[in-house]
Each structure stands twice: as structure tokens, then as C-alpha cells.
Amino acid sequence: MLPCGTYPRTYNEDKAIVRTRLQWLLLLLFLILLFTAPLFLPTRYIGIIIMMAIICLAVIGLQITTGYAGQINIGQAAFMGTGAYVTAYLAHHFELPFWLTVPAGGAATALVSVIFGFPAARVKGLYLALTSLAFMFIFPFIFLRLPGFGGTEGLSIKPAALGPVTFVGTTSLYYLIMVVSVLMVFFAYSIVRSRIGRAFTAVRDADNAAEILGINVFYYKTMAFVIGTFFAGIAGGLWAYYFRFVNTEQFTLFHSIWFLGMIIVGGMGSILGAIIGTVGLRGLEELITYLGPILAETLPFIGGKVWFAGMNILLGAVIILFIIFEPRGIVHRWNILKATYRLWPFPY
């Protein structure tokens, strides 16, 4: 629902992301707030925001594959790891600058994903879930054994550098990662409002109808997966520069499951939903990490470890409750709220 008096006259106006002056203003305010955050927030929170931004990219990729094109991918963490490893490999052995290694990591990940995407795209059903699950297990096998990738010790890399500036501290990395994230989010919005994005939605909703309309379903299913994993690869590259260390232990099946949980909680089929889900669940995790020791102190008979173990139950329960009671996620509630205040005082 758009604000009153906003109507598109041309196709360009119709597909615009930002439609009204107020939206421009709010967007500008948000960006200013985002980029001045290190000035007034303590470093601890900046670290949390960086992690959220990196994971957000992987989750947006998953949203394009799963939420828009309806193909389940339970290997997103492994694809993120592939991006991280390739980025680290190029930076470690060839000392390439980050603006080359990060996109190269993304591209390499997308290339790998084609191998696992095409068998599943040929047939109807949830076969992508199975091939991506297979990749989840093949990923550590490959990177622990390929020469030059550091084996079980992993790879460590030098900080990112742009000319004379090196991104070492949390704050400088924050700016770097935020710029990349904002660009990638814009890229994601641009994909889903274009012909490609509409084709994804058509394939998800009715693949037979999509085929009749002239959409090459096989091609678009593979493409949705490739684009989604490209995002994961970029996220992995940023991860590599943030921790400056890459190991297969950092990318497990449980991370992939968390990512899926984030798009369910946020809302399937919406980039905003992916962002909301990431911030929400990641925030919940940080809250429990913060509250855990305090709760263990005040209620000593329960024990400290239980709170962290309980996180699994909590997340599982949250996913199940959302699927049962609000399968369209938080973003749907947000849209309802928006429609309500835009229509107010009229009921419809």
C-alpha cells in the first residue's frame, strides 16, 4: 500500500524503490545514522553491527534463492565458507587488493554453485535442498585437503588495504563493510524488481504457468541459486577480512539452519524481511550471550551452560511458531501496520 496520492505514470516510476520525498528523507537519515554510528556507539556494538551486516548479505542471498525462487538451500554457510576461502587464498598467496579478492570470491562461489544447482534445477521438487546438503559435507573435505588452503589450521590473511589506508581496527572495517553491504542490498533490491526477480517469483508460484509464459524455468532456477550463492560468497569474503582468519569450523550446517530461520522469521519473499530476520535473531543471540552469565548468577541452580543450550530450543521453537502462526513473517505484520496508518482514519 502506497501513501495517498502516489501513483506511477511511467514504468520507471512504477519500479522505483524510493517513491516519496519522505522516503528519500528517511533513507538519507538512516544512511547518515549508519555511517556516523562509530562516533557515538561503543566498539562492542560496532562489532555486533558488522556481524549482522555480513550475515545479512548471506541471508539476502538465501532470500533470493529460497524466498523469491522457492528453491531451498541448506548449504548457504558452506557457500559463504567457499567465498571466504577463495578470498583468503587470493589475498594470502597473490597479495591481491580486497576490491579484487572479494568479488573473485563471490564469483568463484557462484561457479561452484552451478555444479550443485543444475542437477536439482532439472526436476521439480525440493532437490536443491539435498544437493546443497551434500555440498555442506563436501565443503570441509575439499578445503581441508586442497594444497594451499592451510589444511586444518586454516588460512590467515593481512588486513584489507586501499592505497595508503589499511583497514585494521573495528571502526575502519565498519566503514568498509557497510559500504559493501549497502551496495549489495541495493543490488538485491534491483534484482528482485527487474524481469529476473519477477521470473523468480513466477517460478516459485507456478512453474508450469511460468514455462508457458516463456520463462525458461531451468535457467531461472539455476540463476536464482547462483545469485544467492554469489551473495554468500561476498559475505564470506567480508568475513575473511573481518576475522582475518578462515577455517572450516566457522561454517557449519547449524549456521545454514540459522540463516533459514532468519528468512522465516523475517518473512519469505522480501529483502526487508531478510534484514529484519537477521537483525532480530542475531540480536536475540547477542541478548542471550549477554544475559546468560547474569541469569546463571541470579539462578545458580540451573547452571550456566543451559542458557546457551536453550538457544537451540528457542530458535527451533521460534521457527515452528512462525510457520504455524505467521508463515509470512514479521515483514507481513509490518506491511499491515503500514497500510493501517496510511489509511487512517478510514478502515479501507
Place this chain on the structure above:
Amino acid sequence: MIGFLQWTFSGVLIGLLYALIALGLVVVWRSGRIVNLAQGEIVVFGGFVIGTFTLLFSQVWWVGLLISFGLLALVGVLVERGIFRPIVGQPLLSLFMVTIALILVFRGVTLVTWGAEPRSFPTIFPAEMVNLGPFGFDSALFWGGIVSLLLVVALTLFFERTKWGLRLSAVAEDHQVAEALGISVTTAIMLAWIIAALLGGFASIVFLNGKTLTLMASMIGFRGVAVAILAGLESVRGVLLAGIIVGICESWARGYIDPYTGGGMSEILPFLIMVGVIIWRPQGLFGWKIIERV
């Protein structure tokens, strides 16, 4: 030659264990197109339950065993009542996500109740090796394999001969038709989860008898997925052959490829087989041919 045969036979036994896990997947899939990725977590959960109760009733361990299986059946009922009943008829995507959430719930409950420390699993099958001629076998795998064979035969007969089994098969074909014929889909799903939970408990005995029980044991569930895909997700008796094929391939890989790749090849071989099956024969060896190309 003896070495080759030994690898082959132990592969067959491991394959029978995989068939047991895959059976849990197939039964649940037939009840409503639900890919039961949580079977591995059920095995671990069942392992902890059985370990706790057999230790509690150490003198009369079979009482503990009975109580554990009763508890597992109850878990099956709870899964259906609490989770699957409200979302019957939802898109496959939601059903799939719910099983993924189930992985987390089972893992979380196990962690909260028993903690993450590895513990030793009771020895229910005799610990000594079974020797047949020149070959030695792990006794739990050996006897468990024989019981798995019987279980597959029994379940096949159940699905093809008994009234209840036929009802479940009707549900596997089509939910709406089954409902129209007066067959309760929700009851079928509940029965399927009870069977899956019991099979998981039994698999944990076969798998972990006298060994250490860690959370990593849940990985076997995903090998079960590979076996079920090779068998065809609808095929109860197919899991036997598929399990044996995967088991033998894995065992050969362990014997002849692992020394060259520094281990690990046998770990991922089931998944390579799974990807191969999806490329060449998505319905599996014995699955129903309802695969649609788009």
C-alpha cells in the same frame, strides 16, 4: 582377497544400519511428503534416553529399554500433535522448514537435558566380535543387521497386507483422496512419526552399542537421507538394497581410497552417490515415478 571380502561384508552390515535410518525417513515421507532430516537427531536423542534408562534400571535393563521406547513413541505423538497437525496442507516448503527446526529442537533438548559431554553407551548386544570363518564382525552391527532385515520385511508386510498399512499407503499416494475415503491423514502422520522414533531408538542401539555417545552421532541421519534418495523415497523394501549399495561403496572407499586422500572420502561418498542419483534417476531405484520435469 580376504581383505576385500572383509571390507565388503562389513560394508553390508553398515549398509543395513543405514537402511534402518533410511526407513525412518521413508515412513515419514510416505505419510505426507515430509523429508525427515531430523532422523539423525532422533537417533542421538533416543541414544541418550536409552542410555539413561538402562543405567537407571541396570539390573533389569530390559525394563529400562521398554520405558525408553515408550518415551520415544510419546515423542513421536508429541511431534505430530504439536507441530504437524496445525500445518497439514501447507506448502512443502513449510513442511521442510519445520523438519529443519525439529533438528534444532531435538539438539537443544538433548543439550539441556544431558549436556554436551560424551558418555559411554550401555552394552546391550554382547561386546565380543562375531566370528564367521575367517571374518570378524562387530556384534551389534551383525545382530542389528539381522533384526533390520526382519524389520524391513515386517514393515513391507505391514504396508502391503494389513488394513492400517494400506491406509498409510493410501495417504502416501494422495492426501485428498485418502481423506475422501475416510482415512485420517493426521493419524497416519502420527503413526509414521511413532514408527520413525522407535526405529531411531533401535538404530541408536545398533549404532552405538558399547561405544561413546556424542552429538556427532547425528551425522548418520544425513547418510540415511542419501540411502533413502537412492532407494526412492516411497520404497520401504528398496532401502535394504540401497543401504547395502551405499554401505559397500563406503566400505570400499574406506579400504582403498581413504589411504590416498588422507581419510574422509568414505565420509562424503554417500553424498556424492546422492548427487549422482539426483542427476541420473531422481526417483531413485524403486521410487514412484512422479518426478516432473519442468
